[in-house]
Amino acid sequence: GCVVLGGEVGQAGGEALAARVGARLKRMSPLAAEVRPGTLGGTAVLRGALLTARDRAQDELFAP
Numbered sequence: 346g347c348v349v350l351g352g353e354v355g356q357a358g359g360e361a362l363a364a365r366v367g368a369r370l371k372r373m374s375p376l377a378a379e380v381r382p383g384t385l386g387g388t389a390v391l392r393g394a395l396l397t398a399r400d401r402a403q404d405e406l407f408a409p
Contacts, residue, residue, distance in 0.1 A: 346376060346377070346378040346379070347378060347379045347380075347381065348366070348367075348370065348378050348379070348380045348381070349380075349381055349382075349383050350362060350363055350366065350380065350381070350382050350383055351383035351385065351389040351390065352383060352385075352386070352387055352388075352389045352390055353386070353387045355381075355382035355383035355384075355389075356382065356383065356386050356387065358382060359382050360382060362382065363380045363381055363382045364380075366380045367379070367380035
């Protein structure tokens with residue numbers, strides 16, 4: 346699996362925070378997961394919300 350540290354947290358902590366979270370996650374979970382800092386910055390959540398809203402609006406307007 347993959348965990349992305351999104352938004353301002355991922356941007357501020359970068360690779361160092363991702364490494365620390367990855368080490369802690371490895372001790373807590375039997376499942377392997379890669380931890381990465383996000384690259385979209387502080388607007389990641391807003392972008393995701395806008396894309397989701399757009400997709401839903403398109404589905405409502407153009408679905409048979």
